[in-house]
Amino acid sequence: METDYAIVGGGIVGLSVAWGLLRRGRRVAVLDGDDGAFRASRGNFGLVWVQGKGMRQPRYARWSQHSAAVWAEFAAEIAANTGRDVPLEQNGGFDLHFSEEALEATVAQYEALKTALDGDYPYEVLGHNALRKEEPNIGPKVVGAILHHQDGHANPLKLLTALAADVRRMGGQVLIGKTVTDLSKPDAFRITCADGTILSAEKIVLSAGLGAAELGPKLGFIAPIRPQRGQVLITEKLPKLINRPSLIARQVDEGGIQIGATNEEVGLDDRVTQPGLSGLAADAIAAYPALARAQLVRSWGALRVLSPDGLPIYQESVTMPGAFLVTCHSGITLAAAHARLLPDWLEGAATAPDLEVFSESRFAFS
Ligand SMILES: Cc1cc2nc3c(=O)[nH]c(=O)nc-3n(C[C@H](O)[C@H](O)[C@H](O)COP(=O)(O)OP(=O)(O)OC[C@H]3O[C@@H](n4cnc5c(N)ncnc54)[C@H](O)[C@@H]3O)c2cc1C
Known part of the structure; x- marks a missing residue:
């Protein structure tokens, strides 16, 4: 089988890239792993989020803003093409604070970032009373919040399935159960799967999430990727309780309140734990006391895909030109x-975004 682009990894990152390439008329095959693979795209929190991103690298804040700015058009185009809803709300989002000191510290950081972004960082600080007008169910322990107007949230599972449908509609191949075991470049790229499938491609995009750590060196990448566990809870469907998403909880389009997520360095372990879930529930009840009466219906753990500094990696291979590593922590935001x-x-292309700060060279001597 021959194609212009082989995309290794069919999570949100691989499918987003595949969609964009098909839209440009390229032939694309997406190879995705087996049932045992870790898939952050199926276990995440669904925020399309700008605030807090790029505190030490304004280019990352800018890249997130660019993505947030074109998200609505992107979702609308997929929905129109497939007839599948891709729910998105971009009415701003809250970073809730439980102490004045913590709120002031965050504001100081945001002011510095705002200056670095030439003032383009639309946020406001709400004290408790102002916040209650926006979120009547907020609890007395919340002293205030930052409302960032570029934030929002989506349904990540509906996005994933609609994207896969649209990729197929445009003639892309999405091949499931194709764990790639070897990558080489005798002439064109040669991609070998565990089941014996062999694919030949002019270019290759490695977007295999945590799988990139193992495959990356075969293409000359460092691929310094590590897992970080996030545990998440969801309640029964409820009447409207939360107007805007926060970093603690959000009400999803179907009515449940999603609560999350932990940040745990536990390696390749995506199980849930009682302390993890209890901690999440306690924070959520402190923020929105009415949640104490809500029934929980499900909990899960999923593994984030993290680089050492938390920023994306976009790198063309130096030793195998035509091979690209594409990986990031915020694949929903950046979709x-x-x-x-x-x-x-x-x-x-001449119009290509300048992604130099996201190259792997920043890790080469660390
Ligand atoms: C708890 C949690 C909350 C999160 N919340 C948010 C959020 O609110 N907003 C946001 O923007 N992001 C969020 N994220 C991050 C987001 O989910 C990820 O950035 C995104 O899903 C990464 O997508 P991916 O395609 O790179 O990886 P994955 O979804 O992990 O997909 C990688 C794919 O590669 C395949 N693969 C691996 N190895 C191979 C191989 N050898 N051969 C073939 N295929 C292979 C796997 O089968 C898998 O399908 C969260 C993540 C977690 C865990």
Whole structure:
């Protein structure tokens, strides 16, 4: 089988990139792993989030803003193409605070970032009373919040299935159960799967999430990726309780309240734990006391895909040109950028975004 692009990894990152390349008329095959694979795209919190991103690297804040700005168009286009709803709300989001000191410290950081972004960082600080007008169910322990107007949330599972449907509609192949075991470049790229499938491609995008750590060195990448566990809870469907998403909880389009997530360095372990879930529930009740009466219906753990500094990695292989490593921590937020802006970079177009700060060279001597 021959194709222009082989995309290794069919999570949100691989499918977003595949979608963008197909839209440009490229032939694309997406190879995705087996049932045992870790899949952050199926266990995440669904925020399309700008605030707090890039505190030490304004280019990351800018990249997140670009993605948030084109997200609505991206979702609308997929929905129109497939007839599948991709729910998105972008009415702003809250970072809730339980102490004045912590709120002031965050504001100081945001002011510095705002200056670095030439003032383009639309947020406001709400004290408890102002916050209660926006979120009547907020609890007395919350002293205030930052409302960032570029934030929002989506349904990540509906996005994932709609994206896969649209990729197929455009003629892309999405091959499931194809764990890639070897990658080489005798002439074109040769991709070998565990089941014996062999694919030949002009270019290859390695977007295998945590799987990139093992496959990356075969293409000349460092691929310094590590897992970080996040545990998540969801309640029964409830009448409207939360107006805007926060970093503690959000009300999903179907009515449940999603609560999360922990940040745990536990290796390749995606189980839930009683202390993890209890801690999440306690924070959520402190923020929104009415949740004490809500029934929990499900909990799960999923593994984040993290680089050492938490920023994305976009790197073309130095030793095997035509191979690209594409990986990030915030694949839902960046889905629109990956679909609509990143393909220019893969194609070497004059309009390509400048992604130099996200290259792997920043880790080469660390
Ligand atoms: C708890 C939690 C909350 C999160 N919340 C948010 C949020 O609110 N907003 C946000 O923007 N992001 C969030 N994220 C991050 C987001 O989910 C990830 O950035 C995103 O899912 C990464 O997508 P991916 O495609 O790179 O990886 P994955 O979804 O892990 O997909 C990788 C794919 O590669 C495949 N693969 C691996 N190895 C191979 C191989 N050898 N051969 C073939 N295929 C292979 C796997 O089968 C898998 O399908 C969260 C993550 C977690 C865990």
